Amino acid sequence: MTVLILIVLGILLSPFNGFAQDDTGKRIYNQWCAQCHGYEGDGEGYAKEFTFPKPRDFSLGTFKFRTTPSGDPPTDEDIIRSIRNGNPGTSMPAWKRFSDEEVKALVEYIKEFAPDVFEFEPEPIKIENAPPATEEIIKKGKELFRVAKCVECHGQHGRGNGKKAWRDDFKDDWGYRIDPANYTYPWELRNGSSLKDIYRTITTGLSGTPMTSYQDSLSDEERWALAHFIKSLQVERRLGISLRLKKVESIPESTDDPQWESLDWLDLPMAGQIIFEPRHFTPTITNVRVRGLYTEDKVAIMLEWVDKKPNKGDDGMPPDGIRLQFPSKIPDGSERPYFYMGDRRHPVNLWVWNAADNLGKEYIAKGPDTVYSQQKQDVKAVGVYDDGLYRVIFVRSINTGDSEDIVFETGRFIPFAVTVYDGRLQEQGNKGVISAWYYIMLEPSTPLRVFVLPPAVSLMVFFAGFLLHKRLSRKADA
């Protein structure tokens, strides 16, 4: 009889430990991750060619974002962090919706794709007592930046345009071309842009990519100093909707004139042009910075963007370039031309510059495929590429007298939009990186009524107060 019980117990138990591999991880993975990471976890999902960088291939077993030393598998918390916070600058979103158990099951399932990698118990590095940022720590970091050869890949100003980056075998383990990170754009850093994240990236390295681990070659202080220096390179991104153009006496000719630095700026987040054929799903440029000023008769607008490899149009690739778009008439009501290349009833002005001929050209567009150049060219443009950063200044007179051109007016919100091209990805014509409508406003000299009205109002209120006082005090005495 007891044997019977034992057999039953045995049968009962076996499915129990089978329970450990229940399928919540698999179900969630197939429903929400497989479209990018592939049903076999090999990164071959059908959304692959619409993403840049490519989705992770788990079956290879190499993980970039870890808190464990180079060579060790990531801890579960590492994978959970990637799922929970996503990776900035990639199309891996932050999955906040799932419960902790679900995410744990998901991590177990992901680890099943490369089981041999997870045999060892990794011990994560310790990230604590970060020294405060001081002037000399950053200077020390700058020195280390050269010694540790970061300069070779990440370039002098950390824009990811180092010389070594352009060898054709600069690939990652998965066989894709890879660009060194651009430290100045924190929103693009995949592994996070906080001081701790940078320190962690330097220490563990991103295995599978040329980014090496410096855990053994640099001491903790050195790595903190390096992290502080890299953090100091980050640019402050000012997202907004409108930009004020200050009135000045004369327009500075060269792009690195300090006057440009003092101006207010606006950052335009960019996205691939996915509305008209040919659609562009994998752009690399993510931000264009706009500054501007105007004089009595001229308007100057400077556009600035990071492009890791200059294409002058002579290397078999289309040249890098940028296109500034204005409606041909300042819209009075809320009706405006379509934000990409206008439409038949509302044409737009295009000011075009490209790295090949480095001069400004003017076009009229009435839709993405009807673009023709203007007889009378009035825009002058000068562009400079210095260490990964393009700076282009467009200059045009406020009223060119050409009926097809927009006439700028002070104090009015004038819509503008930008399209930028990175020759390296064959971007030209409609295949480009676009922005929505934003506004510039030529700052008017404060109108008279701003000086007259407020004093008048306060006087009136004063008078009313006085009148009330008189009436009430008379009533109080009576």
Next chain:
Amino acid sequence: MKSGVLKLILVVIGLNLFFTYIGLDFLPQSESHPPREIKIQEGISQDDLIVIGEKIVFGKGQCMVCHPMNAETGMRAPAIATIGRDTKEHAKKEGISHEEYLFDALVNPSKHIAEGFDDIMSPAHKPPTSLSEGELIAVAAYLQSRGERVTISYPESLSILKEVMKKEGGS
């Protein structure tokens, strides 16, 4: 009594102004205009001509049955998106003006068949589509606008159309 009536008027006027302020400042100010009735007649602007052309191509003309918007594999007729540029090149090759080439393509399609396609199109001015002369010009203007600067206009291009019609021996 006098101040009572004064306050009364104040309340009436005040409330009305307050409601007008809400109406003006609080609600979205958009007027909705009727769709513009544009007819093909003397002095029609090129833009309106193109708009009518587009309506005919995507509506009455039934062109979309064979002509897809974007080039795709196994399409039975040239894609519309870049037809303006393509016909310009063919016209240059054949040594005739772009307008003439476009009218030919509509009035006697078998005259210029782009390579890779066969002669399946019926003349646009004959039943079942039976477009009028004005409509033919509008369609030609729209096709030209897909990639080229539009030079066709009404009624100036009528002469070219008539001449092409005569050559084809059509009505």
Next chain:
Amino acid sequence: MAEKSIKQGVIKGIIKLTVILGASFVLLFMFRKMLPAPTEDGYRLLPVIGSRVWVWIVAQLHLNFAAFVLGVPIFAVTMEFLGWRRSDERLDRIAYDFTKLFTLAYTLTALLGAVLMVSLPLLYPKFIDHMMKILGPTWWVYILVMYGEVFVCYYYFYSWKRMKDRKGIHVLIGVLLNVMGILMLLITSSWVGYMTTPGGVSETGELVNRWQAIKTYMWIPLSLHRLVANVVFGAGIAAAYAAFRFITARSDDERAYYDWMGYTSAMIAIGFSLILPGIGYLLGVEIYAFNEQMGIQLMGGFFAWLWVMQAILIGAILFAVNYYLWISLNKMPGGQRYFKYVKFLFVVIFLGYAVWLTPHSVALSLEEARRIGSYHPALGKLGVMASKNTAVIISYLATFISFAIFRMSNKEPVVSWVKTGQLIRILLIVGSSVAVLGLGVYSYMVPSVTRVKVLSPIQFGVFFLCIVALYLLDSRMYKGARIIGEPKWGKMPERSQYALIAITVTFTWLMGMMGYMRAGGRQYWHVYGIMKDTSPEAYLPSHGTASVIVTIVTVLFFLLVAFIFWSIMKLERFSEQRRAG
């Protein structure tokens, strides 16, 4: 004025009407000769303000006065009937005052109608020819009924004093007057109903069946909606008149009478306004039935934001009514006991109004839109119809409770089961509000079709049942109750009267805006789907311009009404001196 014999009065009225009609026909004939021919698609453009704006102002003024002239008699006859039944002289006097009001207003309404009758055919000849072709006969019936109305009206007014003893017949005449009024209402509603939801005509506009052309989708619901609105409007004007007289009253008893008159008419206005949302809902359903797209355009498309405006206005009315009732608690002996409830009621109405005001799609600036996406989770929830319905019902319930508190504040129930009665009342109130709130929350989870078709009607049903039950309970409980003291009529601060006037002004303004929306429903057509409006002013004006025009109309309307009130006061003073002299 009252001394004239009935015959003289009636003849005066008919002469006045014939003179106006005749003059307008002559004028029409002359202008048609003098003015240049209309454009070939049948329009003459008024130079300065444009023909559409002119017709809009005149029509709206005529409509406001028509509502006044058709609404007040209903109210007056009921007052006379109650006065007769309860032999309460005050009720009779109030009925007489109102009859005086609308008799005087008659001439003004007729004048405006004449202006409209002249300007419409001149400015829109082709459209009027089409309308005459389809609904011509109803126009002549309309004139006949107008004569009938004038005859009965003057007879009813001038026979007031003489038929003091034969009140029964006199009330019957009043009822006949109202029937005439309703007939006129039906005829005019059929025209507007035909324009917005045409029927009985072929595609090209040829008449197929005249009865179908009259009995269109919108005919009955619109007439019903207008009828109730007229009563509310009539009572509103009466309340405004009472407030005006209260402010300008010299003696205390005059002030007491007009305070009482203001109270009664305000309560009638609000009482009937409870039904308005129901009928408005019916009208909406009929429009959806006629044409889905017109329904969506009115509800969700171009006019979506106008409902936010309506919410603001009705909310203001409810606030004013409650304020009036709470202030009048001061003058009720024993009213102090109930003040602790006022705090609670105020909070309920305040929150209800806040929810009601929450716009569904808020104009977000770009940063806000980027940060929270185009939908604010909390505001989105509150902006939806489910929460709005619940807020409306709860606010109306609170108003009814304020009304009930006022009515019983000076009485002490003596019935045996007082304790249980109070318990039942609390149960009723709490129970129904919990039910309404529960249904409101539940309707979020349910697909929208069940919410519209099932849950909202149930909510309204629960609300009505609760009100009826409360009313019965109170009347039974307070049968033969001990009266602590008579309400000290007239002891009201002046501010309360401004609240009354505010109610009427807001209501008139709302009527104007809703007219703009109804007319906007047919977009760019004179007759929807059949006759296109090809005049240069064929676009739908923005809500801003509409508000400006409606304000002009309302201010003009109240100037004319002030003129009527002033002339009545003048006449009364004059007859007093003559009687005294």
Next chain:
Amino acid sequence: MTNFYPVVALLGLAISLISVFRKSPFFNFIGIQITVYGLLKSAALIMPPLPGQVITMYMAMSVFAFLIYFSIQEETFRAFLEPMRAVLADRDKRILRVVLVFILIPLLAGYIAYAKTKPSFEPPVSARIVHPEPPQQIDFRGKTIKILGLENPLRKDTEKLKDYIEEGKKIYYQNCFFCHGDDLDGKGHFAQAFNPPPLPFRGTDTIAQLPESFVFWRIAKGWRGLPPGSAPWDSAMPAFEDFLSEEEIWKVILFIYEASGNKPRTWE
């Protein structure tokens, strides 16, 4: 900054409570307004902050309502006006009067006038009609499709529904996810670059309110189909009639309803 507002709300509450004891309705009124403002602003802690326009509207309404509330009873109203009357009239309050009425309030009024007249650099925010009414029918590649009253044809054959949804998922992740988000929450890779931002499909405000044929029209016609009231010139929604076939659009609609857990609205 936002965690400062609950303190403001508590301060307001304290003021009104004290004033209730000291029986001065005027300060009670002031206390209540501060509390309301504090609460509205500190709502930003538990949910996205309320937009500026909504807060001004609520504040205006609360001032109007409480003014009315305090004017109900005669004595409370007189007590309410008393501080103001005293400052304006009484002899002993002269310095307070000079400071407050003759200096502070006029300056405040002047500042408000200045704020309103100075050239503001915020561009005009035009309210956009988010759910415009759909056209009666659209022509899709030469074939007219009736929008009003149309149901999703694929939803009928239930046994093939699973594969349709799977194909719809493939289409979604090849055409839509980079704007509308992997998790259909409107936070895709390109979402931040477009204004207005792409719609989320989760939540009860977007597709849950719409019948499927409305969504079909929006996908097929994209920005081109929007009426002027909905600012088509800003919308980055491509017209998918150029890229997808009719059946593919119906399949992706099936997917987004399935994945977002919303039910389409049926034509009643």
Next chain:
Amino acid sequence: MRRLLILIIVSVMLTPLPGFAKRVRYKVVEVSNGGHITGVVKAAKKVPDPVLPIEIKPKEDPKETELEKKACGDKQQALMYLIGFNMGVKNVLVIVENVKEGKAPPKKDLVIDNIKCRFEPLVGIAYVKSKYVIKNSDPIFHNTSLAKVLKNKRRTVYNLALPRQGQVIKKPVRATGLHEVKCDAHYWMRAYIFASRHPYVAITDDKGSFEIKDLPPGKYKVRFWHEGFQDVVKEIEVKPGSTTNVSVTLTKTRKPSVLSRVGL
């Protein structure tokens, strides 16, 4: 009776264990009189040893470029095809495959030295539970990227930077199988390492001969790997106490990736 009970429970518990057992590939066991394998690897014909051209890409600051040119020179002998006059091939990895059990692997760290812009040794054997010792004896920056060779991809195991001269990094040997070592700073540097759990691996000396001792008796497959020749696999039978001789001639050559990297 209780013993039976325990037995069943344990067996039931074990059922999922094979899942783990699969992972433990090699059982260390005492080998009393194991067999030995010796042999010579010859090449069919003399293959000239290529010379790798070195092109130093300009660095950010010119001083560095000069330093690197001085350290690495402009070309380097590939030392790929080291074929002795007896046609014996050096640096051939002889790997006994599918060994289930045997002696414990020796405790011997493998030193990988970056010296004169090349890795020393070109081919090495590392044993699990001992360490890689990566050294940088050049005055210039090296970074060592050690990755396991998969079908057409490579899985990076270690990716270490060695900026300073004389720098030494020790890392435990864990992953087994054939590894390829590269330096991201100098594309022409290469090395091959076979990490194994068991001692039965050998590298041929300059005469092409090798010797593997104390193999537990049984049937094995022996793989002969050389970067320049196609792999050759031989079946052998090891009898206790005896030495089996295995000689192989490598005929078909192949082009290792380093040659395409330097553009040959």
